[in-house]
Amino acid sequence: MNGTTARVNGVDHTNKGLRPLNVLVVGAGIGGLSAAIFLRQQGHHVTLLEQSRFANELGAAVHMAPNATGLLLRMGINLEDLGAVPCKIFSQSLPDGKQMFEVPLWRAAGRWQYPWLLAHRVDLHSQLKKVATAEDGTGAAAILRTSSRVASVGTDGSVTLASGEQLKADVVIGADGVHSKARCGLPGSQGFKPSGSGKSAFRFTMPRSRALDDPLTKPLAEKEGHLNIFMGKDRRVVIYPTRHHELLNFVCIHPTSETEQKDQQADEWQSSADLDKMLDVYKGWNPAVLKILSMADEDTLKVWDLLDMDQLPTWADGQLALIGDAAHPFTPHQGQGAAQAIEDAASLACVLPLGTPLAEIPERLKLYEQCRYKRASQIQEYSRIAGQDLGAGPPLDTSRYTDENFGHDEWHYTSQKLREWLWSRKPSAYRRMPTVFGPFPGPRQDHLGNSRDWSQSTFTTASIKIKTSRTLLQNLLPTSQFKFASADSNCYATFSLSSLGNLEWLGGNGYNHFGLYVHGVEYTKKNGDKVTGTYLPVLFENLADPIISGREELGMPKVYATLDVTKDAGTWKLKAGWMGNQFLDVSLTGLETKTISNGVQGSGPPQIGQEEGLFFHKYIATTAPAGSKERGQADVEYVGIVPNVEEAKAPRQVNSLLVADRAEINFDAMDWKKLPTLHHIVARLAEIPVYEVMEAKVVEGLGASDVRSARRLV
Template sequence: MATLTDLATTSVGSFDREDDCQATNGEHTESLPRPLQVIVVGGGIASLVASITLRQQGHKVVIYEKSRFANETGAAIHCTPNATSALRHIGIDPRDGGAVPLVESRWCKASNEEMSPATAHAADAHRWESGCMLQPWLLAHRAQLHNQLKAKATSTAGKGPPVKLLTSSTVVQADHQTSTVTLESGETKQADLIIGGDGVHSVTRQALGPDMPTAFKTDRYAFRFTYAKALAMSDPVTRPLIEQECVMISWYGPDRKIVLYPRSGNTLLNFVCIHPASASGDSDDYNKTASKAQLLEVYADFHPVVLKLLAKIGEDQVSLYPLYDMKQLPTFATGRMSLVGDAAHPFTPHLAQGGAMAIEDGLSVGTMLPFGTLPGEVESRLQLYNVARYERASAIQEYSRYAGGDSTTRVTSKSGSSLKVLGFLEYGSSHDEYYVSRKILRDYLSKHSGSEPRWRSPLGFGLLQGPRQDLLGRSHADSLRKSRSKDASIRFATSATVLRCLLPSDRYCFKTRDTVQFATLTLQTLDRLAWLGGGGYSLLGFYIHGVCYQQKDGKLVEGKYCPVMVENLADPIITGREELGIPKVFSDIDIRRSGTSLRATVAWRGTT
């Protein structure tokens, strides 16, 4: 197997914008560090995640929400692994609100016959990890998750100033140039930036520019309802279908389907029944009530046991709502305003990623605006948000259409091969937006630091002696064979979402989409090296396995990648950097051996 070690380059280190926040002799007051003033339009999930992230960065956030939150729409929400990891970064665990892990998905025909093998989510859980923590696929109650987010945003406890949430406050107009909103009362409010999270029928979307697309009803509608699992468990006919906990079942007819899954601590069953709009009549909102008779008529051709499950819902407890879609926006951010969630990209429900994309949006826009961001930098930072989110959210939006049979375009991956539904799910799950957005910001700051990088290389002394040549350019191969080495290594599984941030460019990627990958720490002590006068040194190398590199001719080289190597002698550090481009740094390495055990301490000026 080829190694990528020789291709390694040093990744950009952590960023610090403190220097941008210093005033000079009392001038340039904009450079003084202060919290940004942020207006968020809409109080949905995307808006709350953005508000929490911005609050935790130290900014002051005000949310204008037109409703009173008296009737939260939406019975359930899928927190796929990428959503779970994003929520973890702001201190939210949906399980605290009754969310349950999805163990298995079953796929059946309308006749209740198995259509394809079940998907074992619990067995695959080890593949999805972020920050060295497993990220399960969770089934949550939307209102409970919303309450968790609302409490986190507005609580006086926690990091940063509490978010101010104003209900019954309708925004009727927004201006991305002046970052001003106009309320229904005629009052205007101004801030350093606006985040538009006002849903499918967004007002802020129209402020992005002329002729912005609007959401439209598709030819699909959905019945939605929930009832106690105990009702189905008490019936010997329906009990076998739902007695296994935390299982999602989908029944497919020619043009309609039923999706069933548990929530609220596995005590409630949630149903989403998607069908042609012509079968159930028209609706313009999410709360229109349909009759049980209408529901059973639409699914009359399904197996009797499935119909018996549907029939357990009470009269007038079925909601009917349209599925919305929208043409792709040209951008998610213009001027001092960005869009998040359904305001940016309404989702069809076929991949269960709409909520996850909203959560990722909110986390990303907040991550791009750390404390110390100047008002004059807001526009460029929102464009970084667009870089992070536009391609990914738009792609998954189209994948969802494809999965539901609504796509009008050919869906391909970056490599050009057609993606299947499980591939879509993997693409969605194998992502941690915090690390992706943070890397985009870090790379941007390193390129706009205000100073040119300094390159040092003593070229005026002729050939330099090293492990590959002597002072006359002759090979040291013979003397290297006489050297001595003692090696020790530890191979371990860790978070791919963290490791991806160490890959230097888009030409590098992992062979698999799993969010769990392997790395190795290798300790090596060398001596009897002729080029060092018979002496030696120690090194500690960090290697990431399963990495692919795309060469200029398009071919992929698979191997391991070394983002950093620590050595305790300057000479091999210089030669390794100059001749091979290996990212070597200096540190003291103290090795203690006792029998079969070994302890190594890496320190720099006393700091380990």
């Protein structure tokens, strides 16, 4: 088809960053306008294509259950401000007027977060249009193009108008109702057309005062917020107030065969109705019902064919998605047609936040379908069941339908499904308690599991390498698979303090860690292979976040302590403590600047000779009651290693090296009262003899490692 090509809202598709999507919404009914509002609130640019001129808007009332009114409030629309009437009483009667039951709904109001309202469709529609297109709303105002009849829609974001004009967008939403043109653009949609359900409905409104002025009909209209249903075997009459209680709304459902018009066009679903015909349909019913029906204004009386359609195989493909009646036409027996269209709109916008990558749009539209397909289809089926003739099936469990219909917040539901979908894209992301919030942001990843940037972090590492007793230190080796590679009575260990700063994962802040690194340790794997490395018995840190992440994600033996570092000309000092009780003094004095060599180590663990990595012992106890056999047993226990070859790849740059001419390490184990959680550790460290200080230095630089190379060693 010949025509011109236009960019929606003139937005350049090459923009980078949190770029708004260009969205075309086909149809500006309740669903389409709701989608426009939610999408503009997400920051996107929306154009609505409406085939009508919006002249002489007509309509009756619309049932707005709590699952819809909550979403409207999220849009900024309070229906009660527009005259919607809270539903306070629900009753059901037989055709002769005998009441079957009456439920005071105010007693159940506390069950639902949002109100159950009886609104006027025109009032709702007008307010949706106002909010969607208002210049002062959140996000860019939606553009409403009236008299824009759509000829065809593609899954590639293309829309062709009947005029020949061609439009292109990132996303196209088919919200064009039961006779949807957009539906035809979905693969597999051929052959899916709405058909009559076998029932039709007379719809009209009248001034409530008209019914109140007649003694016979007054009882049908005098109770405020009364949803009044008269049920016959194959027909029913629904009456309820709206618009500040000034109007009564009527829905009179009956067999289509009794009012079918021979001259009705195949694609028509409403037409003018005959008042006498309506009265004939309900002949023999309670006189009050017949009298109130006879008060209808014939010039506004309409008869609607209640259409239904088989379940579509899909609602979304490529860049096209359907919402509302375009996807799932509803019969009115649950009063959920408009509500489900609004839920669709909320769900669709929820999966498309600002910054959605173009390449993800097809997947995200499929996610919308997954969120909505089962629920909308189930309520669609509930409506069919609720509309069955009396005696055509088992008794209805109306409470079950109400609970499932009303007790749902689609925005909250889809938000969680979007989170789960985003989490699933990083199956190897670190997850730690509490797991329900998804991958845990920390040193190695952001909240979606993406790697952190350590290149601009800073480090200052002070280390003292000592000669000490192999016999004493071997008592700190965790399993029989460990031993010292050398049988010499001397061995070597390093006490090291690193101050890390400008850490992205800590919002530009930093922390300190101090540990004992035992060199020359050999580990024998289950297959007999031997690995030589440095063993880390304990690592003190002064911040909870790195302690928790290091223990849970890596298995490092981390504990808490205050680690206070001071520096002045030629001197570096560390004081470590717990709750004001100082258990460690370390000092390096006589510091002098030295030339930096390639062998200088940065913020990682000290490395010696040909050692392969840093060993650590991971242990997590099982959860069990006191006295049980499981108490004190391990849920997880194994040895891990941080390979030196991987750590060498970390982005580190050494900027300065200071060497000390004197170093001292002094532990004070105190007692259990002063160090109730650390005495057992500090007392053992205090036993370590310093035969000789081999080296003492302070290294400063840029960059660090997140130790993501840590792995299990079997």
